[in-house]
Amino acid sequence: MLQTDPPRSPKDYLPTMYDLPSENPEEPGLPDEFHLLQPRLLAETFLPPDYLSEDTFTGSDLNLYYDVRHTGWYERPDWFGVVGISRLYEQRDLRLSYVTWQEGVDPMVVVELLSPGTEREDLGQTLRDVDQPPTKWEVYERILRIPYYIVFNRYNDELQVFRLEGGSYHIFEATPPRFWFEELRLGLGLWEGTYQGIERHWLRWFDALGNWIPTPLERQVDLVEQERQRTEEERQRSERLIAQLRSLGIEPDL
Structure with a gap:
């Protein structure tokens, strides 16, 4: 491709969400009920006070495209939140996927709901071959540089929050497990209660006064x-x- 002066924006010539696949029918497994309910609760209570609802976007089990050099590479977070962006793609359409070079804003927070089959990958304990796409951890930490990466194990109610510091993730300790994110002016913690008729521990956002949203x-x-x-x-x-x-x-x- 010939270089132009001034250079063209990636939005002008790279594929958009309309061009990229939004699902892969060959991927094994479908989200279980917890993977449907927990992201819904996160989305319903994700209300950063400095942003209007139409200026925030949350995605669940949605393709997240991240590399302009490899436009087919994507991750599919269980849940992620973006602030300072239109709820609708270009203020007019529901998203098929989230294409970072088209959106211009990367997620602020990503949540993965740990499963036995994905535990090592979710916690950055897997390696990749040089000809393979980067691991999930590498994408979130080094490519997208997402400020907060959260892993929740529903089997033992273990909540791990990693905060990006100096270019790498560091565990964010808090006891009890209630974490405050200053950039969002929101907190995230374990709430014991009933949601959609199911009583258990759930991930849920809370406000500056400590009240569950x-x-x-x-x-x-x-x-x-x-x-x-x-x-x-x-x-x-x-x-x-x-x-x-x-x-x-x-x-x-x-």
């Missing part, structure tokens, strides 16, 4: 409860007023 359903329930309480308080005030009038010998016109 409610899901849309929880917010709706809270609004209904607030309205019920308001109606009950009005009823009690009316009953007290009626009692006061009657004590004065006045029969209220009901």
Whole structure:
């Protein structure tokens, strides 16, 4: 390809999400129920206060293309969050995949839900042949330089958070396992509760006051409860007023 002056942007000549495959039918296995529910809870509670909802994007089991030299290479995180980007691709379309050279913004945080078959890869304990694509750990740490990489083992509720420091990931220690991410002004921790009818430990975002961020359903329930309480308080005030009038010998016109 001839060099132009000024150089063309990669967005102008590299493949877009419309050109790249969004799934590989030859990949073994499908997400189990936990891999469906846990990312949904993360997405529902991922509300960075410095960004509007239309300026954040979360992906789950979505192809993440990362290398302009090898446009077919991708990872498929269980969940990732991006801030400072339109919820819709080019503000008009649902994403088929996330193509970093087209988007111009890399994820801020990635979550992998550890499975027995992926444990070594998720924790950066695998090596690759020189003619093979980089490992998941290498992509997140050295290529995309994602600030926070999170691994959660649902079998023993072990939560590991790695923070990018000096070009490499370092374990982020916290006891109890509640981690604060200053760039997002959000925290992530283990919440013991019921989601979608299932009671267990879940990964969930919390705010600066340490409060778990409610899901849309929880917010709706809270609004209904607030309205019920308001109606009950009005009823009690009316009953007290009626009692006061009657004590004065006045029969209220009901």
